[in-house]
Amino acid sequence: MEGLIYLIPAALFLGLIGLIAFMWALKSGQFEDLDGAAERILFDDENAPAAKPLETDEAKSRTPRRS
Structure with missing residues (x-):
């Protein structure tokens, strides 16, 4: 009961x-x-540029590299 003395004013x-x-x-x-x-x-935003699709590791391994 003594705790209510502190809890009621704190809640208010x-x-x-x-x-x-x-x-x-x-x-x-x-x-x-x-x-x-x-x-x-x-x-969609009309003025926003289209996002490029991300290249995955599989897509990178399929395309031959040019040296």
Whole structure:
């Protein structure tokens, strides 16, 4: 029971810190565009260069080397 003297104020203090952090996130616009990042991955960038396929060890061994 003596531990509650320390635990209740600590829990209230941590809850207050969490509430302040949440209010800061709301005011700074952290929750403005919730779907943007989720949908951005579905669409290709038009200006991005196409990625080259990586050469595997098998592909390197099949092609003759020029000296």
